[in-house]
Amino acid sequence: MALTEQEILAGLGKIINEITGIPATEVTPEKNFVDDLDIDSLSMVEIAVAAQDEFGVEIPDDQLKHLKTVKDVINFIQN
Amino acid sequence: MSRDRVRVVVTGLGVTTPLGGDVASSWSALLAGQSGVRPLTEDWVDTLPVKFAAKVAVEPGEVLPRPEARRLDRAEQFALIAAREAWRDAGTPKVAPDRLGVVVGSGIGGITTILAAYDTYKEKGWQRLSPFTVPMLMPNGSAGWISIELGATAGVHATVSACATGAESVGYAMEMIRTGRADVVVAGGTEAAIHPLNIASFAAMRAMSTRNDDPSHASRPWDAGRDGFVLGEGAGIIVLESEEHALARGARIYAEAAGVGYSSDAHHIAQPEPTGAGIRSAARKVLEDAGLTGRDILHVNAHATSTPAGDVVEAVAIQEIIGDHPFVTATKSSTGHLLGGAGGIESVFTIKALYDRVVPPTINIDDLDEGVEVDIVRGEPRKLPEGQIAAINNSFGFGGHNVAVAFTSA
Numbered sequence: 502m503a504l505t506e507q508e509i510l511a512g513l514g515k516i517i518n519e520i521t522g523i524p525a526t527e528v529t530p531e532k533n534f535v536d537d538l539d540i541d542s543l544s545m546v547e548i549a550v551a552a553q554d555e556f557g558v559e560i561p562d563d564q565l566k567h568l569k570t571v572k573d574v575i576n577f578i579q580n
Numbered sequence: 581m582s583r584d585r586v587r588v589v590v591t592g593l594g595v596t597t598p599l600g601g602d603v604a605s606s607w608s609a610l611l612a613g614q615s616g617v618r619p620l621t622e623d624w625v626d627t628l629p630v631k632f633a634a635k636v637a638v639e640p641g642e643v644l645p646r647p648e649a650r651r652l653d654r655a656e657q658f659a660l661i662a663a664r665e666a667w668r669d670a671g672t673p674k675v676a677p678d679r680l681g682v683v684v685g686s687g688i689g690g691i692t693t694i695l696a697a698y699d700t701y702k703e704k705g706w707q708r709l710s711p712f713t714v715p716m717l718m719p720n721g722s723a724g725w726i727s728i729e730l731g732a733t734a735g736v737h738a739t740v741s742a743c744a745t746g747a748e749s750v751g752y753a754m755e756m757i758r759t760g761r762a763d764v765v766v767a768g769g770t771e772a773a774i775h776p777l778n779i780a781s782f783a784a785m786r787a788m789s790t791r792n793d794d795p796s797h798a799s800r801p802w803d804a805g806r807d808g809f810v811l812g813e814g815a816g817i818i819v820l821e822s823e824e825h826a827l828a829r830g831a832r833i834y835a836e837a838a839g840v841g842y843s844s845d846a847h848h849i850a851q852p853e854p855t856g857a858g859i860r861s862a863a864r865k866v867l868e869d870a871g872l873t874g875r876d877i878l879h880v881n882a883h884a885t886s887t888p889a890g891d892v893v894e895a896v897a898i899q900e901i902i903g904d905h906p907f908v909t910a911t912k913s914s915t916g917h918l919l920g921g922a923g924g925i926e927s928v929f930t931i932k933a934l935y936d937r938v939v940p941p942t943i944n945i946d947d948l949d950e951g952v953e954v955d956i957v958r959g960e961p962r963k964l965p966e967g968q969i970a971a972i973n974n975s976f977g978f979g980g981h982n983v984a985v986a987f988t989s990a
Contacts, residue, residue, distance in 0.1 A: 522647035543711040544651075550707065 506530070509556065509575045516551045520544055530572035552578070588757045588837040589826050589990065592670025592819030593928045594662040594768075598812050598915050601638030602665055606925070607932050609637075609914070610940040611961045615796035616915050617810050624776040630788045632795035633774045634812035634916030651712040652725065653690035654772035658815035658921070659722035660729070663766055667730065670819040671831055673764055680732040681762040682723045683753040684817065685739040685746070687920030687977070688773050689719030695777060722770050722815075734762040742977030743883070745769045746816060746923025750985050751840035753820045763825040768924030770815035779811060785850065787887060799917075800944035801884035801910035802891050802952050809885040812916025816924025818931065833990040834935045838970065839870025845980030852890045856897040858982045859974070863901040866984040872970050874902040877986070879939050879964060879971035880954075881930040884910035885917050894974065895952045902972070907939040907964065909957045914943055923975035927985060930973040934989045937964040 504512075514525030521544055534540045540548070549560045549568075556578045560568070568574050593603050598616025600606035609616070616634040625631040640657035641649055649657055663684070667673075693716040700708055715721050720738035727736040735756065739748040746769025753767035782788045789808040791798035799810040826833055843861035847853040867873060880898055884891045891910075898908060911929050918925060933939050939957045948956070970988040975981075 518647075520647060520650070522645055546711040 504556070504579070506575055506579070509578050510571070512555050513552065513571060513574060516548055516555060520547050520551065528571055530570070530575060532571050533569055586758050586760070587823035588754045588820050589823045590818050590834040590837055590931050590987065591673070591821050591826050591831040592666040593834065593931060594665030594667070594669060595814065595816045595925050595928050596636050596638060596640070596658050596661045597814040597925050598634035598637055601636070601643065603669070603928060603932070605637070607929070610911060610929065611938065613941050613943045613959065614914060615799070615943060616812065617795045617798055619795050628776060628779050629783050629790050630779050631792045632798065632810070633779070634810055635774060636814050651710070651716070653693045653716040653721060655686050655690060655770045656716065656722045656725055658772060658813070659684055659770035659817065660725055662768065662770070662815040662817040662924070663726045666766065666817045666819050673821070673829060673831065675764045675825070677731045677733040679734055679763040680730060681734040681736065681753065681756050681765040682727045682730070682732045683737045683739065683749040683756070683765055683767040684723040684726055684770065685749050685920055686719045686722060686770050687740065687742045687745045688771065688778070690717035690721060691773055691778065692775050693717045695775060726766055730766065732766070741981040741983070742979050743917065743919050743922055744975040744977035744981035744983045745920035746925070747927065747973060747975035747983040747985050748923065748981065750818065750820070750837065750923065750927050751842065751983060754837050754840055757820060757822050764819065764821045766817060766819055768815060768817035768927070769920045769922065770924065771919040771921040772813050773919055774811055774813050782811065789886060797944045799886045799913050801882070801886045801913055801942060802895065802949050802956060803945045804947040804949045806886045806888060806891065809887055809912070810916040812918045813921065814918050814925060815921050816926070816928045818927055835931045835987040835990050837985065838872065838988045839866050839986040841866030841869055841984040843982045845982065847980060850978045852893055852976070854893065856893040858980065859894055859897040859976065860901050862982040862984040863897060863972070866972060866986045870970070870986040870988070872986060876970045877902045877906050877972055878969045879930070879933055880906045880908045881926045881933070881971065881973045882908055882910045883974040883976045885912055890976070892949055892951045895954045899954045904954055906955065907957050907962050908954045909939050910942045911940055923973065923983065926973050926975065930971050931987055933964065934969060934971050934987055937966070938962070939964060
């Protein structure tokens, strides 16, 4: 699993666009899902499940709530 | 017709139907006597006795952005499309949130979501269910989504009364305005039930037409050769408003929503009561509520679904309570039966008939059933006279629901 941050970011951008309609270009590492991208908790569940499929990384529910920003998700997937 | 209470008027109309994706296209196709019934091409029809239905003319996926569409049940998609058209048509009224209500129901709710989600659950497990499964399957989901979009906080309601749902929603909305709970209410019905399980279940009741060799002629209310209803889908939504509120903002007024009559059969869970007592009762009540007499009613959009049992009983009841003078039509001959959506689109068609002074025809009557003595508009549309006129939309549902809504010309 040697995906770069850029590769993960591109994959997340695509997933978030598919689920929420937010342009992938707006999905940048510093963005907070709730405050910046206006993504609700139900959509976060969809995004997490799609990210698990895309990157082959399990994101447990108790971890999901700690993933506040795009960067948090990238770090979680990289680790 | 002067009464001592709040008058309710109609200021916006919206639909998506098997005839068109909006009011203008649906209405012109209806006047042209077209049929929205088509053969089904899905593989699953092979195992069913009914191989046709009336799908919407414009797929909601062509209208709604994909991220929005994927979190909505198909019935909710129809409802939002129709509600947006109705709201625009009403001139996007400025109204305080706590004076704006929504009453939109569905006969069955998100049945295609339920069945697809159960497949997902069995095959892939609970983690793979969309977190929107519950809001997609609940029958009040459409009303909820519309309220969020419009910011309506006066109350959100979803009446559920099978095929009377749309008309009951309109009646409930009228009462919200009359009783002072709201100034503006978005109301109607929606249904998306073209699924093999539904077709199989209605077929198990022997309620559906099996005219598989000639689908566009299968929905034929009052014809002696009718053999059941044709399943349709779509939504019809209207914007109701207190007359005072509408006049103050200079809104175009299509019609007055003058009265509603409810009754229940308490007879059989799915069969019409054979004497039509409940239908007559609803007709008497709507006239009384609207302050009208049978002579005032020049047009009836009948419930008539093309089933052997119900059509003639209704025609006889219309003749007895209203008279043999109204121009009676059954638009289900063109649209199929939208179940919970029927009262919504048929309210729209009744209002359009008053506003444009023309009654759309009932198609597919080759041999009028004996016992039908009301004046049915067949083949060609018929003009309504100028002056103050009134019309009634009838909607009845399994469970014994009878609803009649009266509209008068503006």
